[in-house]
Amino acid sequence: MPGKFTFYSENIDDRFIVLDETEARHAIQVLRFQVDDNIEVSNGLGNKYAARIVEIQKRSLKAEIVSCTSYERSRVNLAVGILKNSDRMEWLVEKCTELGCHSIGFLETKNSERSKINLERLHKTAIAAMKQSHGAWIPTIHLVDWRQVLDSSSPLKFIAYCDLEDGISVKNHPHALFDKAGDVLICIGPEGDFTLDEFKLATVQGFSALKLGDHILRAETAAITACAWANWV
Amino acid sequence: MPGKFTFYSENIDDRFIVLDETEARHAIQVLRFQVDDNIEVSNGLGNKYAARIVEIQKRSLKAEIVSCTSYERSRVNLAVGILKNSDRMEWLVEKCTELGCHSIGFLETKNSERSKINLERLHKTAIAAMKQSHGAWIPTIHLVDWRQVLDSSSPLKFIAYCDLEDGISVKNHPHALFDKAGDVLICIGPEGDFTLDEFKLATVQGFSALKLGDHILRAETAAITACAWANWV
Known part of the structure; x- marks a missing residue:
């Protein structure tokens, strides 16, 4: 056998x-x-x-x-700016499925260079990654708009932002960050990140600023890191 | 400008x-x-x-x-089984450079399907990733053999192993894992993982078993996860 x-x-x-x-x-x-x-x-x-x-x-x-x-589902939900590079989006989906992620919403942001993505292909990537990692959950992969993201009822809502000097740093707050029970929603910008206006809009709507360490991470690296952290703290 | x-x-x-x-x-x-x-x-x-x-x-x-x-260097050192898939090795190098990693040693293991890798290409990938992430350090990328790995003087030495039921789980010990000061050495197997003999050899030499969560992670995902954790705990 x-x-x-x-x-x-x-x-x-x-x-x-x-x-x-x-x-x-x-x-x-x-x-x-x-x-x-x-x-x-x-x-x-x-x-x-x-x-x-x-x-x-x-x-x-x-x-x-x-x-x-x-098996219990992951509490992690991502809203990720649509990336220019579709290989990097596939990697993001593969890795976040391996690590455990409940949903990945792709969001057209100011700096996204396109608005359409091949959801069927990404769904297949997620199926393959679930099988590969012997998982039980395939994340929901869908397009979302800002309204849906901002209206999220998740008790923990974060927006990662590169130019942030005084945000919640994972380095300084590794444990306090995901301390509430329930769903976590983490927004990650595309290449070129969110604009300052987008970032401010989210913070006004109750999102906390998130700085994932000292380095500038690529979008897919930020998403993978957020999944690794949020699932395991 | x-x-x-x-x-x-x-x-x-x-x-x-x-x-x-x-x-x-x-x-x-x-x-x-x-x-x-x-x-x-x-x-x-x-x-x-x-x-x-x-x-x-x-x-x-x-x-x-x-x-x-x-800038202080990362305390993280990886010893990774040579992967069959060179794209995945490049991704590993890119991501671990972004997240911060002092050295990446590629190791020919029992389940590695080849022994040669293009170190120059991987070094270029690391340079590009350092520039991209505005980092200060390029990890040393080299070939290592088992003797060098086993003789490491790192105060914290781990070997990840998929079939481990009772290892140190990052899920259960997120903070205690990297609690000593100084360098961390983390061994990650290739596709097909380490053999049980290789795993045992390392544990006899003072390596602790490491289980990176509940899922089976691909080698490059395991390496990225280990870097994210070890740098930020």
Whole structure:
């Protein structure tokens, strides 16, 4: 039987899991799973299933659920300025999925050089990263506008800003930063960061300024760092 | 005068800084710096200089030092199994330079699928990342062997290991982990991780087991996470 591998399926009922064609082909043709082998399947919504393969066809695989374990979702939500560089957006999605992140909203900001992104591609990147890291959650990836971000009801709301001299520094406040229970929303600017007006708008609406250490971090590095911190403090 | 930008030079004496051809061309032709403009230059070894341009030629730029600020180096040293995927190694170097890292040793491990890497290319990636993040330090990037790693005199030595159920979890010990002063050495395995033998060898030599959270992280994500944590706790 092949080694540990986590599959993804949206097609799960009380008793059976069906893998779609791509997943099934991978399981059957690459990993050589057979009937009666045990597999692990995640639904991307917090549940991981242990299941036993009961039927294999060329393009499909059906397994019977043996047990189900539920995992708590991450409290971290990101609102990230749309980046010029789509590779860097994919990396951000991959890494934040690995580390644990509940949602990633891409936001058109003043310094974003475009307004459209390939959400389907980013969603696939997130699925792959969840499988790779044996996770149970796929972050919601969507476009958001400023109104939605500013109206967030998260008890902890931060906006990272590079030119900040007197913000809340993670270096000085590593533990106090994420001290309240509940969701955390962290806004990260695109290349060129938020404008001062955008930053001020957010702080007026109850966002705290966040300085992620002494260096100027690229947008995706800032997002990864925020995820690592917020999940583990 | 162009906005804030950090240049890199190895050619610095008590009074003058000379930028090499690539840096000079960028300063003159792209950023349009002129004589009498002020520039910021890092030597990659902890010093950042404010300097005033005194001479511009087609392929060189000379500036007079106005002031120098010294920055403490990071305490973080990584020993990372050579990765199959060179893009991921470049990302690791870029991100760990941004976050702050004193050295990155690439180690041929049992599961490394090759033994040679392009150190010069990785060094260039580190220089670019230092400039990008307005940093003062370029990490030393080199090949290391197991003997050098095991003989390290760092007061804090860790080896990350995925299959670890009872290791030191960053989740449970976020603050106690890096509580001693001085250098930290963190070993991260390649794709496929360290073998159990390698892991045991390190623990026998005084390395503590390290589990970076609940998920299985890719090697480069583990390295980035370790840097973020060790620098800021």
